[in-house]
Amino acid sequence: MEGVQVSIDRIVVEFTDVYWDFFNPFQLRLREYLNANLRLKEKGFKYHLHVRDRGHYLHISYQLTFVPKSRKNTLRIECHPDSLVHFYSWLKPIKDYAREILFVRCDVAFDIPLPISELFTLSLTGRNMHTWQGTRYSNKKHQRQVAGYSRVYDKKCQLMSRHRKVIEGELTRFEIVYAPDEKIPLEAIIQFPPKFNRFYLCTHLTHPEHLKPKQRERVSGLMSGELQQKDVSGYYRRLIVEEMRERPTLNFDEVAAAQWKEAITLPCAVLCGQINHLPVQVSHAG
Template sequence: MLANVKLDKLVLEYGNIPLNFFHALEEEGEISNIKSTEGFHYHRCLQISKKSNAYIKFYYQSKYEIWKPFGKLRLETHPKYLSEFSTLLKKLKEISRDIYFVSTDVAFNIPLPLNNIFVTSNTGRQMNIFQGTRYFGGKGQRRKHGYCRIYDKKEELASKGIVINDELTRVEIVYKPTRPIKLEELLIEPPSFNKLYTGTIINLDNQLTPIYKAILICLLSGKMAINEFSRHYRRVLKKQLDSQEQIDFDHVLQSAWVEQISTIKGILLGESNE
């Protein structure tokens, strides 16, 4: 299967950051206050934006610990924007004792129509459908490990005025370890998604009995969710799908993970990738 993987939204954590660090932000771009995330109450929450559309968000120190002279700083951005904030990130590295990885969105881009991609949860997560996008996880779980959404990337790009000729489906899964990981150790702890989800490329002409072909048509069109069928139908459908091409998320991710994490480390730690 031809597919590529990109790391999307990236969240990092820095320790030992003094409040006066924020004076260094004045020359970086347009600064605006933003809302807190994940229900935490931070002392400072702001976003820096550049004319190029590059952005970086900062969430600083719990409001309940503002008496401390130093605090934790969470940083959120897209990996492709890191180089545009290299001066600022260098200052952060000089101040902080450690840099920790918190989470990232892993995007699998598959050059096929959305109605050819079927994903099921291996851990009992129910799928919901909203405006054509399939979700595994509720609204409040957006930043939780394993949250997944599948959507028509070609259609999304078109809505932004970007036209591509080929079909494109995106399967996006959140990787958030149970604890923050030191950036230096990240390469030895790649995510594994095969245990969370089974992905299948559907060819309705391949060895499917009529009733299960009809079920798949309903599922792929977004008219029904798999949890609306009985356990019997779900169990037999799983066997029927053995004849279809499987998406090995872990294999697709393996080489891309090393390459992209190495690039991120190089920017954040000032290391050479050669």
């Protein structure tokens, strides 16, 4: 499958050992100058700040609730990579005070120059892919942060409806959550491109009329949303996978590896100012 572009749509990074003496005046300034909204929660992170400024957003979490009280705690940020540049003057002091900067997860987007109506997608690991309002999802909404969670949607339509932006040709986006088993030093994340081939199959379905009738019926139902993946037996799923692999198929691993450096350079440059190409031993997952 040709012409696929890879990008990062959302990234989550942690700063370790950030002192309360820094965080407290920092959050007060954010609330004063950027009207940040502060919330306290009893699970996960205790302090949550959400900032929106001129079309950019930044979510900051601080102090895990289940760890012993300490003067220094983990601070987590979540935003689009472009927002890292916008909020750089606010993020730089955090970088200067933290002991480590760790990659937690990100959404990896594969932009495919084909209409979603011609793309057959299937989970290979038991996730129940289903369709809601034209978007294909894997698993439930509350599993949004789980490694391998995905959604497939008409990006051309979204650009038009949300931003009134018109593009030529067709465009479908396949987003997958990349979350390694262990957090990776951000400067070394370039060494660990995501691997999703074992999670999903994405095929350009040409000439569906050539499929056998029972396969064609199930493939059509899966693509239209009339069927969920759990509605198709394992026997027919295996037959469909074998058939689909004979058609143009997206090699997630190969495409991501080829474009990973370009996709991850901005977060590395903004948050840690360097990229480490030396081997680092960590567990790896899609």
